[in-house]
Amino acid sequence: MNALTVGVVKEAAAGERRVALIPDAVARLRDQGFNVLVESRAGTAAWFPDTAYAQAGAVIVTHAELYDQSDVIVAVRRPPTAGLAPGKVVIGMLRPFADPKFAAEAADLHVTAIAFEGLPRRLSAAQPMDALTSQDNIAGYKAAILTADSYDRFFPLLVTAAGTARPARVLVLGAGVAGLQAISTVRRLGAVVTGYDIRLEAQEEIASLGASFLDLGGPAAGAGSGGYARALDTGEQRSEQDGLAARIGDYDVVITTARVPGRRPPLLVTETAVKAMAAGSIVADLAAGELGGNVEMSQPGQTIVTENGVTVIGDDELAARMPVAASTAYSSNVRALLKHLVQDGVLTIDLADEIQAGVVVTHAGAVVHPLLAGTSSRGRS
Incomplete structure (x- = not known):
C-alpha cells in the first residue's frame, strides 16, 4: 500500500504569513508513515526555511508538482482551485459558508473540501482540531x-x-x-x-x-x-x-x-x-x-x-x-484532524461520523454539508 502524500501549499493571499504545517509537524507525520511535500518557500514568511522542511523529511516541490503529486493538500486559507484534479482532498479554513460558490466549484471538480469552520466545537474529541479557537x-x-x-x-x-x-x-x-x-x-x-x-x-x-x-x-x-x-x-x-x-x-x-x-x-x-x-x-x-x-x-x-x-x-x-505562534498551533490542529480522518494509511470519508459531518463540505462530486446541500455546482441544476 502506498503511503498517503500530504502537500503543504504556499499561501497565496496577500499578507498571509502562516503555513499549514511547520517542520516539527512534518517530522511527526513522517514518523506516522505519511509522505510530505512542501511547496518551495511555503514557510519562509513564518521563518521556516525550505532547509528546515528538508531536514524534517519533506520533499520541496513546485506548486504544479504539489498539486499533481499530493493526495491531501493542507492550507491555512483557501488555496487556488485551478489545477486541482478529481479525487484530491483540500483541508483548511476555507470559508465555505461565506462563499457557497466555492463549494459548488469544488464539487464540480470532484474535490473533497474539508473546512475547519464546520467543526462541531462542543465535542471534546474535536477540541484538538479546533483551528478557529487556536487562531482566535x-x-x-x-x-x-x-x-x-x-x-x-x-x-x-x-x-x-x-x-x-x-x-x-x-x-x-x-x-x-x-x-x-x-x-x-x-x-x-x-x-x-x-x-x-x-x-x-x-x-x-x-x-x-x-x-x-x-x-x-x-x-x-x-x-x-x-x-x-x-x-x-x-x-x-x-x-x-x-x-x-x-x-x-x-x-x-x-x-x-x-x-x-x-x-x-x-x-x-x-x-x-x-x-x-x-x-x-x-x-x-x-x-x-x-x-x-x-x-x-x-x-x-x-x-x-x-x-x-x-x-x-x-x-x-x-x-x-504572529505567524510562528499561529502556524505552530494550526499545525497541531491539522495533525489532529488528519489523525481522525486517516486510519491504517487510508483517508476514508464517513459522514455518519459527527466530526466529519461537520467539516466535510464536498465529496464525490456533490456538496454534502447540510448547511450547503442545496448549492448547485456549475453544469448541474
Whole structure:
C-alpha cells in the first residue's frame, strides 16, 4: 500500500504569513508513515526555511508538482482551485459558508473540501482540531498588544515624579475566544477593561477575568448554536447600537471580536459612535473582512485615521501577524484532524461520523454539508 502524500501549499493571499504545517509537524507525520511535500518557500514568511522542511523529511516541490503529486493538500486559507484534479482532498479554513460558490466549484471538480469552520466545537474529541479557537486565541492577544502599541498614552496606571498617568479604559465587544483573550491580555498590561456580550453566560466569563461587564439592558439572552451569539432582529440591533453609541465615548480603546461563521458580522460600532470618541482613541475591528465588520468605518486589512483623530484598525486575520505562534498551533490542529480522518494509511470519508459531518463540505462530486446541500455546482441544476 502506498503511503498517503500530504502537500503543504504556499499561501497565496496577500499578507498571509502562516503555513499549514511547520517542520516539527512534518517530522511527526513522517514518523506516522505519511509522505510530505512542501511547496518551495511555503514557510519562509513564518521563518521556516525550505532547509528546515528538508531536514524534517519533506520533499520541496513546485506548486504544479504539489498539486499533481499530493493526495491531501493542507492550507491555512483557501488555496487556488485551478489545477486541482478529481479525487484530491483540500483541508483548511476555507470559508465555505461565506462563499457557497466555492463549494459548488469544488464539487464540480470532484474535490473533497474539508473546512475547519464546520467543526462541531462542543465535542471534546474535536477540541484538538479546533483551528478557529487556536487562531482566535492568538488574534485576541495580538489585538491587545497592537492597540497598546497604537495608543499614544500608557495602558497601566503610572505614578512618577513627572506626574500620574491614569490607566487606559478599554472596552472589548464580544466575549468569545478572541474577546476573552483580549480582555485577559489587556488586564495584564494594566488597563481598566470592560467587556460586553449578549450571551448571559459571557457575563460570568468576563467577570472571572477581573473585568467589568457593560450592561446595556438589552436582550435577555442572546446565545445561539455552537457557542456563538444568535442573530438579533432589527429592533434589537438598533437598540444595541444606540446603547453602545451612548457609552463608547467613555473609552480610550475599543476592541470588537463578534463574528458568526458564514454571515455578516453584527454591526456594533456606528460611525456616530466613533465620532463621539476622543482624538487619539483606538478602535480595532477583528471582524473586518469580506463580509463586513463590527465597525461601520473599518476597512479590511487597513488602518485609517478619522477626521476626529480616532485610529480604526480593521483585520479579521490578525493571527497572521504572529505567524510562528499561529502556524505552530494550526499545525497541531491539522495533525489532529488528519489523525481522525486517516486510519491504517487510508483517508476514508464517513459522514455518519459527527466530526466529519461537520467539516466535510464536498465529496464525490456533490456538496454534502447540510448547511450547503442545496448549492448547485456549475453544469448541474
